[in-house]
Amino acid sequence: SMDEELQVRGAGFDEIDDDFLLHEVGHYLTNFQETFMPLGLHVFGRDWSADGLDTMMNSILDNTDSSEAQRQAIYQKLQMSPAAEIEALLNGLNGRFISPGKGNDPIRTPDALPTGRNFYALDGSLLPTRVGFDIGQQLAAPVLAGEKGNIEGHEVGDRNKQGVILWASDSVRDEGAMIAFGMKLLGVRPIWNSRGIIKGLERLPLNEEQPQRLDVLFTTSGLFRDLYGEHLVLLDKASLLALDASRDLIIRDYPALAVALNAALEALGEWQQGGDEALDKNLVAANWVNEAIQRLAQQPDIDPAQLGRETSLRVFGIAPGAYGAGINRLVERSAAWEDRSELADVFIKRMAHAYGSGLQGESQPDLFKQQLAGVSQTFLGRASNLYGLMDNNDAFDYLGGFNLAVETVSGQQPGSAVINHSNNDNLRIDDLPQVLLGELRARYLNPQWIKPLMNEGYAGARTMGSEFIEYLWGWQVTSPEIITDQVWEEVKAVYVDDSLQLGLDEFLGDGHQQHVQTNILAVMLVAIDKGFWDADLDTQKQLAEQFAANII
Template identity: 30%
Template sequence: NVTGHLASGLPGDADAVKMIYLAVELTDLVAGPARSAADAVDLLEQLCRRLAEGMEERGWELSAAAPLVGEVLGHELPSAVAVLGFASTEVVPRLARTTDEIENILRALNGGFVPAGPSGSPTRGLVNVLPTGRNFYSVDPKAIPSRLSWEVGQALADSLVARYLADTGDYPASVGLTVWGTSAMRTQGDDIAEILALLGCRPVWDDASRRVSGFEIVPVAELGRPRIDVTVRISGFFRDAFPHVVGLLDDAVRAVAELDEPAEANYVRAHADQDTAEHGDRRRATARIFGSKPGAYGAGLLPLIDARNWQSDADLAEVYAVWGGYAYGRGLDGRAARGDMETAFRRIKVAAKNVDTREHDLVDADDYFQYHGGMVAMVRHLTGESPEAYVGDSATPDQIKTRTLGEETHRVFRARVVNPRWMAAMRRHGYKGAFEMAATVDYLFGYDATAGVVDDWMYEKLSAEYVFAPENQEFMRQSNPWALRGITERLLEAAERGLWAEPDEQTLERLRATYLELEGDLEGGGE
């Protein structure tokens, strides 16, 4: 935020030229290169760090903000003072109360009352979720999507359609989207808003309660594109926490399917008409929301990958369909509908998953490859071709981006997975840090098995940094040799399955030797 205010307070146009100009100007305040827009961002971040460190030294006293800004920047900048003032009065005091976590746990164990607080993500502007350690409550399901998330959802839909148009020259006939309850709680419904926008609908809110009272259909002429069919794979938590939203989306799909519009302007109706002609059941033909069996959770792929008990896409798709082939909506309530799910999945041209926070990424948890990668694998199995796999990035709501899954994987790989600073941070966490490194390799492998997104050079880099680098190898041998063995075994499995298509034979020999050595040490009790 301070970076934005600093940039907005200096002269120039809002483009790359302005940023380069800023970089040159900023060298009067802080040392560093000034040849590109990226350099300008780096210089601004150095200034922001000086401001934050200066406020820390001054105990985050509100009165210190204005003098410090003048000292660091050489002139007054009221917007930066306002941001530091907000940090002093709101953010820092709330962060200081994170010790409430232990106190409230002990109070709960003693039968005492734990104060309530809202859920959400501080990185999405929800500072009121701090301090942590409270008994958090969810959002009002009837207030999803919010007005702000509607703006973000529209931008996500527009970005996805624009990217597909640029990549293929056509509109996607059907989009598959993975929707989680935790994301809905953090964003107040970005994913839901995107689905409505793709369908060509908009929410209607009650002004008094801010609740969603229904939806209205946007005319095709105003929409400016065809209505995109959307197939949704919901998580078990979303099913349980947001039944009202499931009903809203189902109503929207069914309403759009009954519009008197030509097939080329309304893919939802075109597909529903095709399926109705085949089996005569309009309700089945408009089922677009699928999830786990009532009372069940997950996508089922993690146990399969961990057990190494699979051979092809058919095995992955079978598990994904068995776990997710239940239809939800008005009057459906988790009805077994594997056939209808597969019919909808055969039409998917884009398999999408949105990322709304910088607090975790695609290879930080197994759910990403299970839900999103599983969708890609199932479509590939059903059609013989992989759909376009996209990741919508709304972590900065006013800078929505749609990347391919490959682009996002490469970005995360370079920014975190093999980032020396991240690996150093994991080494500070001992056993758990080594476990996180091993889990990251597992999740990358899972995404590669389902969606084919890990290149050979990435496997080589993982071998070099996680297994062969003396500092990391010694750390894991001492802190968690099982993690090092697991990483080595997973890399060898990638080569055996052909995911690592052309591994260097010397690299494989070193991996085998390391694995056998670890196996001997562990079986011998580490003697």
């Protein structure tokens, strides 16, 4: 219901003032109006329509303070783009030169225009840039202050780790802001040389701006590992540098752990400084102590060096040469699993490879489970104006899978948030339910998103039924507390019953589009069969009869 989506200060419609509710609904709708979404599909080499060109111009210029000369330059580059794409393809096929150019979201970075160039990204040794680190600091501030995220994750206890997901594509767009976000939670910053290349790390002192050091569990995509492998070592050392801030206290108060601690900190080399920070202000150190004591009790004969280093591991990902967390492939094969925990097991098995100083992706499933059990909050950054959470399968694969794995290991779903930094002037951290349900209304139930796709024939239908619906199913399996019966009822109303009166039922039932319609019906029937959607008998009968009619 709208009551659930608004989540107005945790109160329902019956508990709040009408004026306040109206104010909040206004904000809710304004967010929709300000949300960018694709206008149909990109067709290679097809010239812009006049309306499309105006819409794109307004989208870009809304995010910039530009002169008339700059406006004209952007307009001309947009007009040039379709022909430039064709020319670049032909040059490539003929073995000729393709002009290089910056690659990024054109709304975020107009310098990415015209398209059709051989795009390049920032040198990894520059990430995070000073700009990227400043953005990361701003994003981390409300989390450190306890204004965003799970407040329980700011205290010594069983579940206080922050899970941060790192993707290569967003690191290109945001100049390493999510890397910086994780560093700032740890209370660490890069040291740059005069050319902007990172040459080391510096531990920030605890103060009003850095009230504590939060413990961060990093998970990385395969592409991030390939492109920014040196950053996995850097983040490992950032975590160790935070641990080092309580070294003197740990050696004094827990002498039995001294050898293990020194072994863990060896990877820092000359970066070791030592420190006497209290454990209630340094959750990296507090968790290291608690986990080392627990493991020592379970394995009294363990080698101290092994104990110290393994307990300090905080960077995990897919095995070298592998890609994807595995949830996206398995969730489609609904007959291959019965319980959601089976998918969690796949995520854990695939993502349990440790990276860092002296580590090249060794499988450590037990250590990964131990870290997952302590996660109270997960974060995924989004620096794109084009891609949402339900138009690709990576989001539920990594974030949904992460949350499901934490739930399976600890028995509790973590809090989960999406960091939107596609516009540096409007940085946002929103709860996952708010983002998913907002995107559902702003895009997939919105006639302004659907109608342009209907002009694209089968390709448009496929975007609706073989992509959106499939990815909605992925979120259903990983986050059933968000994708409720009401979501399926509204999706059915639009895509099966044509409640928006767009002629969508006829469009999806025409020609090859009927295969897409059949897939939509099949996914809905599977959602019912597996107990995720408690549909009434009339709905079940309608879907089953239409599905049968399509395939017989």
